[in-house]
Amino acid sequence: MKPSVVLYKSLPDDLRSKLDEHFDVTEIAGLTPETLSQYADAFRQAEGILGSGGKVDAEFLEKAPKLRAASTVSVGYDNFDVDALNARGVVLMHTPTVLTETVADTMMALVLSSARRVVEVAERVKQGEWQGSIGPDWFGIDVHHKKLGILGMGRIGLALAQRAHLGFSMPILYNARKHHEEAEARFAAQYCDLDTLLKESDFLCISLPLTEQTHHMIGREQLAKMKSSAVLINAGRGPVIDEQALIEALNDGTIFAAGLDVFEKEPLPVDSPLLKMANVVALPHIGSATHETRYGMAKDAVDNLIAALSGNIEKNCVNPQVVK
Numbered sequence: 001m002k003p004s005v006v007l008y009k010s011l012p013d014d015l016r017s018k019l020d021e022h023f024d025v026t027e028i029a030g031l032t033p034e035t036l037s038q039y040a041d042a043f044r045q046a047e048g049i050l051g052s053g054g055k056v057d058a059e060f061l062e063k064a065p066k067l068r069a070a071s072t073v074s075v076g077y078d079n080f081d082v083d084a085l086n087a088r089g090v091v092l093m094h095t096p097t098v099l100t101e102t103v104a105d106t107m108m109a110l111v112l113s114s115a116r117r118v119v120e121v122a123e124r125v126k127q128g129e130w131q132g133s134i135g136p137d138w139f140g141i142d143v144h145h146k147k148l149g150i151l152g153m154g155r156i157g158l159a160l161a162q163r164a165h166l167g168f169s170m171p172i173l174y175n176a177r178k179h180h181e182e183a184e185a186r187f188a189a190q191y192c193d194l195d196t197l198l199k200e201s202d203f204l205c206i207s208l209p210l211t212e213q214t215h216h217m218i219g220r221e222q223l224a225k226m227k228s229s230a231v232l233i234n235a236g237r238g239p240v241i242d243e244q245a246l247i248e249a250l251n252d253g254t255i256f257a258a259g260l261d262v263f264e265k266e267p268l269p270v271d272s273p274l275l276k277m278a279n280v281v282a283l284p285h286i287g288s289a290t291h292e293t294r295y296g297m298a299k300d301a302v303d304n305l306i307a308a309l310s311g312n313i314e315k316n317c318v319n320p321q322v323v324k
C-alpha cells in the first residue's frame with residue numbers, strides 16, 4: 001500500500017502524476033481550520049504533507065498522528081514549529097537552492113524601481129501627466145556606485161551582492177551571524193556591525209529568515225540611524241521590520257523610500273497606509289514567482305517528499321537530526 005499524503009497546493013500535471021505514482025494523494029485547497037476539520041480523516045492517515053502556507057504546530061500534529069514528513073514549497077519555514085516537529089520525529093523538507101537567483105532578481109528590481117521611482121512615474125505617464133520635458137519632480141536617485149548593505153548573507157544575499165557589485169559597481173557592506181568568505185573574496189563585501197550597516201548603507205536590503213531573533217529587528221531605533229536618503233528593501237519576511245515604525249519613518253522623511261515584497265500581514269490589507277505612499281513600491285510577495293522557479297520549487301518539493309518518506313534524504317532537510 002502506498003503511503004497517504006495530503007497535498008495542499010496544486011501542482012503542475014506532470015509533478016502531480018509523479019506524486020500519484022508514489023503516494024495515495026488527497027488534494028485540498030489549503031491548510032486552514034476549515035480544511036483541517038473537513039479532511040480530518042485524510043490528516044489522521046497522512047504520513048506526508050506537501051504545500052505552502054498554513055500553520056504546522058503541535059496542535060496540527062495532534063490531528064496527524066502518523067505524519068513522518070512535511071515538504072514545504074518554499075525556502076522559508078517560519079510557519080512550522082520545528083521544535084514540535086522534532087519532538088514528534090517529523091522531518092521537514094524545503095527548497096533552499098532553486099529560488100536563489102530569482103529572489104535576488106526581485107531584490108534588484110526593488111532597488112532600481114524604488115530609487116528611480118519606476119512604478120510611480122510609469123503610473124503618471126499612464127495618467128497623461130507627461131506633457132513636456134520632465135523636471136526634478138520626476139527625478140530619482142542613482143543606484144550605481146552607491147553602498148549596498150545586506151542584512152543576512154545567505155545564498156540570496158550572495159546572489160544580490162553579485163548583481164550589485166559586478167553589475168552596478170556598488171560597494172557591498174553586510175552584517176550576518178558570521179563572516180562570509182565567498183562574498184568577501186568575490187564581491188569585496190565588507191563585514192560590519194548592524195549599527196554601521198544602518199548608518200552607511202544607501203540601500204539596505206534585508207535577506208533574513210523570520211525567527212524569534214529577527215522579529216522586528218528593524219524598528220524605530222534602527223530606522224533613525226539610517227541616512228535620510230536611504231532606501232530600505234525587504235524580500236524576506238515582513239515581520240523582520242516593525243511596519244508601523246517604517247510607515248512613520250517614510251512619512252516623516254527619516255528614510256527616502258522602501259521597496260517591499262513582504263509585509264507583516266499578507267495579503268497587505270487594502271487600507272494599509274503603505275499603499276498611499278508615493279515612496280513605497282509594494283509587491284505581492286513575488287520573490288520567487290516566475291514560471292521557471294515556481295516549477296523548480298514544486299519539483300524539488302515532490303522529490304523531497306519522495307526522498308523523506310523512502311528514507312533517502314540527501315539534501316534540503318531542515319532537521320536532519322530526527323532521521324534515524
Ligand code: 8YV
Pocket residue numbers: 052053073074075076077099285287288289
Ligand atoms: C514562496 C517564499 O513565495 O520560499 C519562500 O520562503 O517566501 C516564496 O518563495 C512562498 O512561500 C509560496 O510558495
